[in-house]
Amino acid sequence: xxxxxxxxxxxxxxxxxxxxxxxxxxxxxxxxxxxxxxxxxxxxxxxxxxxxxxxxxxxxxxxxxxxxxxxxxxxxxxxxxxxxxxxxxxxxxxxxxxxxxxxxxxxxxxxxxxxxxxxxxxxxxxxxxxxxxxxxxxxxxxxxxxxxxxxxxxxxxxxxxxxxxxxxxxxxxxxxxxxxxxxxxxxxxxxxxxxxxxxxxxxxxxxxxxxxxxxxxxxxxxxxxxxxxxxxxxxxxxxxxxxxxxxxxxxxxxxxxxxxxxxxxxxxxxxxxxxxxxxxxxxxxxxxxxxxxxxxxxxxxxxxxxxxxxxxxxxxxxxxxxxxxxxxxxxxxxxxxxxxxxxxxxxxxxxxxxxxxxxxxxxxxxxxxxxxxxxxxxx
Numbered sequence: 335x336x337x338x339x340x341x342x343x344x345x346x347x348x349x350x351x352x353x354x355x356x357x358x359x360x361x362x363x364x365x366x367x368x369x370x371x372x373x374x375x376x377x378x379x380x381x382x383x384x385x386x387x388x389x390x391x392x393x394x395x396x397x398x399x400x401x402x403x404x405x406x407x408x409x410x411x412x413x414x415x416x417x418x419x420x421x422x423x424x425x426x427x428x429x430x431x432x433x434x435x436x437x438x439x440x441x442x443x444x445x446x447x448x449x450x451x452x453x454x455x456x457x458x459x460x461x462x463x464x465x466x467x468x469x470x471x472x473x474x475x476x477x478x479x480x481x482x483x484x485x486x487x488x489x490x491x492x493x494x495x496x497x498x499x500x501x502x503x504x505x506x507x508x509x510x511x512x513x514x515x516x517x518x519x520x521x522x523x524x525x526x527x528x529x530x531x532x533x534x535x536x537x538x539x540x541x542x543x544x545x546x547x548x549x550x551x552x553x554x555x556x557x558x559x560x561x562x563x564x565x566x567x568x569x570x571x572x573x574x575x576x577x578x579x580x581x582x583x584x585x586x587x588x589x590x591x592x593x594x595x596x597x598x599x600x601x602x603x604x605x606x607x608x609x610x611x612x613x614x615x616x617x618x619x620x621x622x623x624x625x626x627x628x629x630x631x632x633x634x635x636x637x638x639x640x641x642x643x644x645x646x647x648x649x650x651x652x653x654x655x656x657x658x659x660x661x662x663x664x665x666x667x668x669x670x671x672x673x674x675x676x677x678x679x680x681x682x683x684x685x686x687x688x689x690x691x692x693x694x695x696x697x698x699x700x701x702x703x704x705x706x707x708x709x710x711x712x713x
Contacts, residue, residue, distance in 0.1 A: 348549075348564035349600040353698035357683035363676035367686045370611045372588055373488055373520020373541035375464060378402030379672060380605075380687060381658065382590060384615035385468035385492065386552070386633060387411040387423065388626025392457040397623045397654055399463035406490050406613075407454060408633060409469045409477055412441065414450040420625060426645065427629050434645040438636035451477060452484035459485050468492045470633075471500065471508045482517045488541075490522045494555055494634060494642065495547055497526065498534040514539035525592055527568035532575035536587045543587060544613065545572045549594025551616040552632040555642045565594040566607045566695070573608025573691065597667030598674020605675065606682070606693040616646070617671070621654040 370380035383405035390405045398405035412419035429437045458465040466488035524544020548555035548562035556562040588610035619630035628650040632643035660670030684690040
């Protein structure tokens with residue numbers, strides 16, 4: 335007698351599981367266009383810095399804007415809880431491994447000061463950057479309008495998993511379609527990893543979707559609750575929803591692969607999987623301009639009851655422009671991200687990001703080890 339099946343499982347793929355197949359036509363990297371548009375704003379680079387306090391300060395956001403990308407400031411972080419956030423960051427850095435999470439929990443228990451929301455938004459505006467800020471769904475109705483009225487250009491509603499349909503005890507929870515109508519600025523929502531959730535989010539009127547649950551170097555969500563989808567599969571599923579939604583409505587809503595990328599090769603694979611842009615945290619935490627001085631920690635690291643992140647020491651490797659554009663003497667793909675993307679596009683014959691979506695991907699579990707015996711040997 336054949337055993338009945340409770341459920342079917344499908345295989346998911348991450349960046350280490352796949353390879354990009356070279357194209358039949360190639361193109362000079364300097365003839366590729368990596369520009370990216372979001373909510374009416376155009377950016378020279380499809381790179382975003384994630385909304386974590388160790389990476390994005392108002393000053394870092396402006397540096398990122400000057401380089402051609404976009405950085406997101408966390409509206410519920412140290413910058414809106416403390417007049418002097420940098421002294422708090424120094425204490426995080428100086429904490430021992432055992433003390434770091436308890437200190438983060440205490441530090442983030444201080445209340446958010448609404449006046450600081452406006453001050454931080456204006457600080458970014460004065461220095462010439464696009465003012466993009468993030469807020470959790472639970473606090474969107476309270477803080478998003480404050481940020482918008484202060485001049486925020488883009489609002490990002492972000493949590494570990496965000497859906498258009500959330501069940502809670504609230505008489506009327508967050509209705510994303512209402513927020514999109516009320517705020518006179520583009521709204522980006524995340525994070526998600528599935529076709530259905532992405533479709534429903536796009537139907538609310540948002541301008542972008544963040545893709546990724548638990549892949550980041552500082553995130554422990556997958557260990558703590560077991561939830562997540564490998565990023566190649568997640569990006570492809572959400573990209574399929576984007577394309578179907580565009581086919582039905584004529585409106586193209588970009589998807590942004592958030593987390594799990596360490597090298598230029600990972601970034602190229604994200605775009606070949608269908609990403610319109612990528613969001614990086616730890617990569618930019620290594621920049622000289624990052625306020626964390628070589629450390630990084632996430633938005634869920636300080637949850638008062640169930641922390642789902644950790645503080646890590648990633649070191650400082652050089653200025654932001656070197657990480658983005660080179661030149662570099664590092665050969666492991668962790669610097670000159672733009673150069674790597676352009677080279678990958680050239681090898682596949684992709685003139686722009688949309689054409690990079692058409693690059694063929696192959697399941698190739700040996701892609702990083704084949705022939706690399708001596709590279710893999712300990713020094």
